[in-house]
Amino acid sequence: MRLSLDALLNKPDNQDLALLPGLCCQAAGGNGLETNPITAAWLTCYAAARIMDSVEDRDEPDGWWAENGPARAISAATGLYFTANLALGRLDLTLDDPLRSYQIRDGMLNRFLEMSSGQHLDLSLPQPSLDQYWRIAQGKSGAFFEMACWAGARLASDQPEVLEGFRQYGRQVGLMIQMLDDLKDMQWLDEQKPGLDLKGLTRSLPVVFVLEVCTEMEREAFRGLLEKASPQPEDLSAITQIIESNGGGFYLLTELDLHRQLALDGLEQAQALPPARGLLEALVDHLYIPT
Amino acid sequence: MSLAKVVHQLSTDNDFASQWKTDPEGTLAKRGLRLTTEELAFLKTGLKRHDVNEVRLSDIVHKARNWA
Numbered sequence: 320m321r322l323s324l325d326a327l328l329n330k331p332d333n334q335d336l337a338l339l340p341g342l343c344c345q346a347a348g349g350n351g352l353e354t355n356p357i358t359a360a361w362l363t364c365y366a367a368a369r370i371m372d373s374v375e376d377r378d379e380p381d382g383w384w385a386e387n388g389p390a391r392a393i394s395a396a397t398g399l400y401f402t403a404n405l406a407l408g409r410l411d412l413t414l415d416d417p418l419r420s421y422q423i424r425d426g427m428l429n430r431f432l433e434m435s436s437g438q439h440l441d442l443s444l445p446q447p448s449l450d451q452y453w454r455i456a457q458g459k460s461g462a463f464f465e466m467a468c469w470a471g472a473r474l475a476s477d478q479p480e481v482l483e484g485f486r487q488y489g490r491q492v493g494l495m496i497q498m499l500d501d502l503k504d505m506q507w508l509d510e511q512k513p514g515l516d517l518k519g520l521t522r523s524l525p526v527v528f529v530l531e532v533c534t535e536m537e538r539e540a541f542r543g544l545l546e547k548a549s550p551q552p553e554d555l556s557a558i559t560q561i562i563e564s565n566g567g568g569f570y571l572l573t574e575l576d577l578h579r580q581l582a583l584d585g586l587e588q589a590q591a592l593p594p595a596r597g598l599l600e601a602l603v604d605h606l607y608i609p610t
Numbered sequence: 611m612s613l614a615k616v617v618h619q620l621s622t623d624n625d626f627a628s629q630w631k632t633d634p635e636g637t638l639a640k641r642g643l644r645l646t647t648e649e650l651a652f653l654k655t656g657l658k659r660h661d662v663n664e665v666r667l668s669d670i671v672h673k674a675r676n677w678a
Contacts, residue, residue: 449611449614450611496677499674499677502667502670502671502674502677503677505667505670505671506667506668506671508667525667528614528618531611531614532614532615532617532618533618559667562667563663563665563666563667564621564622564663565618565621565622566617566618566620566621566622566662566663567667568665568666568667568669568670569617569620569621569656569660569662569663569665570613570614570617570618571665571667571670572656572660572665572669572670573613573617573649573652573653573656574613575670575673575674576652576655576656577648577649577652580648580652581648605676606674606676606677607673607674607676607677608673608674608675608676609673
């Protein structure tokens with residue numbers, strides 16, 4: 320399971336996600352422009368984490384480090400992490416409140432640590448259980464977006480209920496995005512596209528669900544299909560059919576609807592203000608069209 | 611985890627699915643299953659709209675087309 324936020328940077332429709340710290344700041348009654356150091360640190364850390372993710376997962380290297388290998392990638396990621404820290408340091412210049420600046424820096428850096436733990440857990444487990452899936456998703460994607468929303472809101476407010484509301488919104492958006500990334504893999508399966516990494520599917524939610532709830536015999540048969548990694552249409556169809564007939568489709572639908580509502584509940588708890596609130600709500604509905 | 615188990619039971623256990631229709635909370639209690647208030651609410655709503663075995667992955671992919 321990777322922190323798959325390529326769409327954040329590469330798909331124009333999803334670039335609004337990069338505005339999250341500013342929107343949450345505005346929705347909390349603040350000036351969104353003050354979030355520039357936070358957004359810079361957040362996105363820079365994401366870029367670093369993405370590189371490290373690729374190295375750790377031994378993915379096909381990006382062009383710029385393909386020739387020189389992972390050492391170059393790790394060096395670049397290290398530089399980006401320090402750059403993110405420098406960006407956060409700019410908060411002292413933006414704010415005239417050293418305590419608030421310190422709390423935001425400390426909060427963000429602790430979330431980055433949490434993300435490292437999430438990645439470590441992901442790397443440690445050959446096959447996550449369902450509970451572990453959710454822990455990893457929270458530790459990576461959930462924490463990442465929670466951090467952005469909380470930090471932006473913290474610039475404008477120190478009310479615990481408000482901040483918890485924005486945290487919840489960010490956390491749920493992150494979990495939704497993790498599920499949507501897993502859905503992309505399912506789309507490939509459903510369309511029976513060549514080159515699909517069937518073994519990589521074992522960490523996606525629909526597959527983890529089946530492995531969790533089925534009998535041992537069914538689990539072994541299902542694992543066999545995945546390990547066979549056959550591109551034959553009948554084998555790909557069999558995998559899809561097993562997921563759907565065990566309620567996997569309905570389960571994914573329910574979880575998406577649930578997390579979407581929890582995200583909106585977070586905005587309610589935060590007493591998020593218009594017009595930024597409307598944009599935050601629209602962002603959730605843009606990600607996923609509810610039932 | 612419980613939500614997953616409940617969905618699976620609804621999908622594969624006719625007795626459970628039948629009992630759920632008349633008494634969802636009682637059915638959960640008999641099997642020692644617990645859901646949060648939100649999970650129960652969304653499950654009930656979802657089951658009014660869809661049959662648990664008729665949701666295709668392709669349907670959900672369509673709903674997430676702005677991302678997927």
